[in-house]
Amino acid sequence: MAECSTGWGGSEISREELAKDLDAILGQNPPTLRERFSRRHLPISTPKLPTHAFYNKHIDKQLILKRILPLDSLADDISQLVSNALAVALENTSCDQLPTEAFTSYLEATSYVKPPTAENIAELYEDGIARACDNIVTRLLIPKLRQWLPNVHWRRRLIPPPESNSGIYDNANLFLLSREGMVALPDGHRELIDSSLYEDLQRVATSVPGMGSWIFMNHSEHSDSLLAELDKFYLDDEFPYELCGTTGLENASSSPQPYDALLAPWTLPSGLGAPPVSSSKRKLRSRVQKIPPSRSITPSARRRSETTSREEVPLTAAALLQLSWARAVETDSTLIIINCGDHERVCVRHRATQTLFMSPMFNITTCKDPGYLKLHVGIHLALIKDAIARSKPPPKIISPPAEPRRSPRKRSRPDTEETTSRPLAKRHKATLDPVKTNMSTMSLASGRNMLLLHIRYDVYHSPAPASFIRAGPCLTHKSKWKDGRIPAIKRAYRHDEYFEIILGRKLGDGATGTVHTAIARVSSKNGEIILQDDLVVKLTFKRQDQARLRHEYAVYSRLAEHGVMGVPQIYGLFEDLEGGAIALVMNNCGQNLYALRPDKTKFRISVTPAQQDRFKEILSSIHRAGVRHYDIRDANLVLNGKGEAFIIDFDRGRFNPSEGKKEREMDILQELMNGIPHDFSMPSPETPGTRNEIWLRTPTPSEHSSDQEDSDEDCESDANSDARSGSDDLLL
Numbered sequence: 122m123a124e125c126s127t128g129w130g131g132s133e134i135s136r137e138e139l140a141k142d143l144d145a146i147l148g149q150n151p152p153t154l155r156e157r158f159s160r161r162h163l164p165i166s167t168p169k170l171p172t173h174a175f176y177n178k179h180i181d182k183q184l185i186l187k188r189i190l191p192l193d194s195l196a197d198d199i200s201q202l203v204s205n206a207l208a209v210a211l212e213n214t215s216c217d218q219l220p221t222e223a224f225t226s227y228l229e230a231t232s233y234v235k236p237p238t239a240e241n242i243a244e245l246y247e248d249g250i251a252r253a254c255d256n257i258v259t260r261l262l263i264p265k266l267r268q269w270l271p272n273v274h275w276r277r278r279l280i281p282p283p284e285s286n287s288g289i290y291d292n293a294n295l296f297l298l299s300r301e302g303m304v305a306l307p308d309g310h311r312e313l314i315d316s317s318l319y320e321d322l323q324r325v326a327t328s329v330p331g332m333g334s335w336i337f338m339n340h341s342e343h344s345d346s347l348l349a350e351l352d353k354f355y356l357d358d359e360f361p362y363e364l365c366g367t368t369g370l371e372n373a374s375s376s377p378q379p380y381d382a383l384l385a386p387w388t389l390p391s392g393l394g395a396p397p398v399s400s401s402k403r404k405l406r407s408r409v410q411k412i413p414p415s416r417s418i419t420p421s422a423r424r425r426s427e428t429t430s431r432e433e434v435p436l437t438a439a440a441l442l443q444l445s446w447a448r449a450v451e452t453d454s455t456l457i458i459i460n461c462g463d464h465e466r467v468c469v470r471h472r473a474t475q476t477l478f479m480s481p482m483f484n485i486t487t488c489k490d491p492g493y494l495k496l497h498v499g500i501h502l503a504l505i506k507d508a509i510a511r512s513k514p515p516p517k518i519i520s521p522p523a524e525p526r527r528s529p530r531k532r533s534r535p536d537t538e539e540t541t542s543r544p545l546a547k548r549h550k551a552t553l554d555p556v557k558t559n560m561s562t563m564s565l566a567s568g569r570n571m572l573l574l575h576i577r578y579d580v581y582h583s584p585a586p587a588s589f590i591r592a593g594p595c596l597t598h599k600s601k602w603k604d605g606r607i608p609a610i611k612r613a614y615r616h617d618e619y620f621e622i623i624l625g626r627k628l629g630d631g632a633t634g635t636v637h638t639a640i641a642r643v644s645s646k647n648g649e650i651i652l653q654d655d656l657v658v659k660l661t662f663k664r665q666d667q668a669r670l671r672h673e674y675a676v677y678s679r680l681a682e683h684g685v686m687g688v689p690q691i692y693g694l695f696e697d698l699e700g701g702a703i704a705l706v707m708n709n710c711g712q713n714l715y716a717l718r719p720d721k722t723k724f725r726i727s728v729t730p731a732q733q734d735r736f737k738e739i740l741s742s743i744h745r746a747g748v749r750h751y752d753i754r755d756a757n758l759v760l761n762g763k764g765e766a767f768i769i770d771f772d773r774g775r776f777n778p779s780e781g782k783k784e785r786e787m788d789i790l791q792e793l794m795n796g797i798p799h800d801f802s803m804p805s806p807e808t809p810g811t812r813n814e815i816w817l818r819t820p821t822p823s824e825h826s827s828d829q830e831d832s833d834e835d836c837e838s839d840a841n842s843d844a845r846s847g848s849d850d851l852l853l
Contacts, residue, residue, distance in 0.1 A: 134219060136211050142219045143207065143257075148492035149228065151250065151485055154237050154340055154462050165236060167343040168288030168436040170444075172662030175701045177447035178365050179576035179583040183374040185362045185475065186446040187396035189354040192478035195387055195467055199499035200491035202386040206261040206502060213264040220257070223269040227253045237340030237462050239290035243277055246337075246460070247293070251275035253494060254501045261502060265313040272306050272322075273297060273505060278331070288339040289436070291448050294331035295504050302327055321509040328512050332504040334454040336445045338436075340462025348461050348482050350438040359397045360477075361439055365587040366421030366699060367573060369613075375582045379472035381455070382510035386503050387469060389478060396475040417613035420571060420588035424610065426700030430664040446470065446477055450580050455507045456500055460485075467500065562653035563692050565643045567595035570608040571619035572695050574658075574704065576637075578626045586621065589704055593674050593694030596681040610698070616644045622706065624658055633669045633772040634661030638709065641692075657689075659705045667703050669772040670694075674705060676748055676774040683746035687739035687767050710769055711761030718755070724798050726755060728766075733794045735766040740790055743768065749778035753789045754799065 134142075227249050235241045255271035262273075277293040298305035304319075304326035311319065325332075338344040354360060436444075441459070449457050449470045457468040457477070465485050469478040485493045573586035590610055594602030611618070625638035639656040661670045677691045689707040696703050714726055728736075736758060743750060750757070751773040759767040778786075789799045 133215055136214075139214070139216065139219065140207070140211055142221055146220050146224065146228075146253075147203070147257075147495035147498065148489075150488050150493040151245075153486045154242075165238065165339050165341050166286055166288050167341060168239070168338045168347070168441075169286075170434040170436050170440055171287050171289050171291070172701070174440070174444055174447075175660075175662060175697075176451075176576065176581065177443055178363060178587070179581045180447055180450055181374050181376040181580055181582040182372075182584040183376050183378065183475075184450045184472075184580055185364075185584070186360050186443065186477055187362070187475035188360050189351070189357070189442065189477050189479060190390065191352075191355055192387065192389070192469060192480055195469065195478065195480040196483070196491060196496055198387040199467070199503055200495055202503055203261075203491070203495055203499040210261050210264040214260065214266070216267050216269070218269065220253075220269065224253045224256065238286075239288055239337040239339050242340060242460065242462055243290045243293055243335070243337045246335075247275060247277055250494060250497055254498045257498050258501045258505065261498075262318065262505065263310060263313050266310070268307075268309075270307050270310075272310055273501065275501065288344075289444070290337040291335065291444070293335050294333045294452060294454070295501055296329075296331045297322060297326035299326040321512070324512045325505070325508045329453075329508045331452050332454060332508050333500065334445065334449040334452055334457045336441075336448065336457065336459045338441075338459075338461040344461035345464055347436065347438050347441055348459060348464055348466060351442060351466065351479065351482075353438070354442065360442065362443055363439075365583065365585045367418060367585050367588045369416065369418035370573060371585050372575065372583055374584075375577070376580065379453075380511070380515050381472050382507050384510065385455075385469075385507065386499070387478075389469070389471065393471070393474045393476065417615050418573065418619065419613050420590075420610060420698055422588065422610070422698040423612065425590065425696065425698065429696050429700055429703050430662065430667055442477065453580075454504075455511075456504055458500065467496070561598070562641050562643050562651045563595070563690075564598040565645065565651070566620040566641060566692065567598040567600040569618060569620050569643075571611075571614045572693075572704070572706075573619055573621045574624065574697075575621060576624045578624070581624075587702075588698045589695035589702075590698055591693055592696045592703065593678075595693050596677055596691040598692075616648070617646045620644075622656070622658060622704075628657065631659075631770070632666075633673065633770075634659045634666050636660075639706070641706075655709045656692075657707050657709045659707070660702050662702050670703060670705055673770075673772040673774070676771040676776075679748055679776065680743065680746050680771075683742075685739075685742045685746050687735065687742070687765075688771075689767065689769055710759045710767035711765075712759065713769075714755035714758045714760070717760065724755075724796055726794060726796055728760070728794065729764070732760065732764065732766050736768065736790060736794070737787070739766060739768050740787060744778065744783040744786070747777055749775045749782055749786055751775050751786075753786055753793065755793065758793070 229249075235245075252271070252275075255273050255275060256269045258273055259271045260266055260269065273295060274297070275293065275295045277290075279292040304323045306314075306322075314322070338347070445457050445459055445468070448454075455470055457470060459466045459468065463484055463486055464482055466482050467480045471478060488496065491499070570591040572589040572591070574589055575583040575586045577583070591602075591608055594600050621642040623640045623642065625640070628636040628638060630636075637658050637660065639658040641653040641656055642650060643652075644650050659670065661667045671694070674691065674694045677688070680688055681691065689710055692706040692708075694703065694705055714728065715721075717727060718725060719727075740750065740753070748771070750768060750771060752770065753768075757768060757770045759769050761767070792799060
């Protein structure tokens with residue numbers, strides 16, 4: 122945070138002078154974006170669909186976007202909120218420094234000298250407009266302050282790597298700091314806040330991780346046209362929200378009905394009513410559908426996608442709206458700001474009617490009544506007030522008693538999926554309907570090539586599953602898979618021809634992909650449903666990540682051929698028929714040694730001598746199979762609940778290692794067991810046979826072309842490819 126003078130000891134500023142100075146600064150707008158020429162700067166690309174848009178299709182149907190409506194008065198309403206707050210604050214405030222003096226460094230930060238990528242525009246907003254807003258909003262909340270010192274903050278949550286070039290940045294929001302379960306305020310602020318406001322801020326800081334959803338796009342003519350094109354959706358009765366294309370197995374909503382703050386600074390049209398009923402051919406059912414043996418599901422596509430990577434899919438206006446809405450759902454945000462450099466829209470997410478109210482598109486460099494800074498002070502203030510209102514217990518709605526049922530028809534069974542009061546996670550699990558049986562879940566699944574993938578945690582409850590086709594056989598159980606034979610995609614699948622995977626919470630985002638807990642659900646021919654709940658699924662979306670995952674699967678294939686134990690059991694590699702993802706299904710081996718460390722600041726491995734010996738035995742068997750792990754560290758050494766040892770994550774594994782390299786890797790493991798972490802930034806010496814160590818070349822994602830693509834080891838050096846912790850042996 123840039124420092125500014127507090128003005129202690131200076132002459133006190135009159136309220137009239139302060140009001141005049143605030144009015145002047147609130148009317149300011151950012152200058153037009155300008156770029157300093159540099160040959161190093163790459164051309165600004167058009168925005169692409171981010172890879173995490175895969176998850177947008179799996180948001181609960183009660184939370185998806187249903188319609189778009191204009192709200193031309195939104196900017197004026199937000200401006201009035203600031204005017205009202207200023208009138209109250211100026212009656213109770215005094216200070217020793219004018220805001221124009223305090224915010225000089227912030228306003229100078231709006232002079233843009235970098236390529237106008239989405240990430241740089243977000244950084245520009247953070248360093249300039251957002252910091253000024255943080256200070257002013259804090260003063261409006263606590264008028265007795267004499268300092269310009271913020272207790273609300275707008276920050277980017279994740280700084281993307283330099284090679285990131287999707288043209289979209291959507292990981293920033295407003296928040297309150299908390300420490301040890303308490304709101305964290307600057308020195309002297311607590312004494313100036315009344316008890317009710319302090320309780321409100323305490324509740325928000327500890328229960329609301331972030332407020333607002335900002336979507337930044339690369340500054341380009343294409344981005345401007347996308348933003349302008351959003352108006353066309355006003356004419357649609359229903360927004361064309363894209364779901365997974367699988368039909369015949371639709372899921373019920375399992376999320377509680379979200380509620381909006383009762384009082385808001387903006388005025389919405391009256392008589393909104395309920396959201397429109399889906400008019401698509403695939404109707405979303407009111408409960409989980411139990412498919413009888415005579416019924417079938419239709420996969421989302423009859424042919425494999427040309428590529429399983431979606432890094433180069435141009436962003437459309439509909440995709441931009443879906444992405445913006447989904448991001449607001451994920452962060453439970455009420456306001457959405459879509460910015461492409463010089464132009465912007467502000468939107469309100471109305472939860473009850475699943476409606477997005479959208480302001481007209483405006484040029485941020487020419488804003489007037491309100492100025493751009495005043496508008497965003499209002500946005501930040503509105504978000505704080507909205508979070509305070511919604512962090513309180515929801516209002517109890519008293520409904521009139523229902524008329525007694527007089528129909529002679531037999532009453533249907535109550536829909537417990539919709540009315541249960543159990544926690545959300547337990548409701549999700551209750552819908553799986555397990556049946557006890559002696560059959561092995563994954564042995565049945567190993568003979569099936571169609572996987573239906575659901576996501577069920579937090580705001581995700583797939584309205585329809587994604588269709589994944591098998592791209593590699595089960596390595597744990599026998600199957601009918603024939604090498605070189607790619608399974609055909611059938612027009613329809615009976616209940617005993619597919620199996621389902623239900624993804625739970627994320628375990629983490631690694632160098633190769635995103636890892637989820639998972640449950641498998643398989644239906645036998647006689648209709649029995651059996652479950653296996655100790656699974657892990659690794660999803661990858663980017664081209665190089667998918668190449669690494671395919672290579673990891675090839676390494677596991679080698680280990681399975683040699684009967685290596687103490688590594689994950691692999692149940693298959695699968696491709697999304699609609700493109701965008703591949704999935705590796707395996708068992709959950711437990712917790713890694715890093716997670717088991719009681720004090721993460723101290724490197725202390727807590728394993729028994731027997732477990733140490735077992736890790737060495739596993740690594741020796743891996744080496745005998747002709748594989749070097751290439752990434753031995755505490756995050757890849759795992760213990761399950763019984764204390765059994767495993768080595769995981771072979772995406773960096775190498776074939777045909779030299780004896781010297783195998784000995785060096787065993788030394789690294791021994792050092793780790795002794796509490797000495799290996800320095801992966803140091804290249805190991807070359808040994809005889811090193812040049813014969815290879816990575817397997819991986820097939821193209823479509824698997825229908827004779828062309829071969831290199832693994833990312835062939836495409837780039839280890840020094841650039843390892844995003845986690847550096848590499849083991851950088852020079853071979």
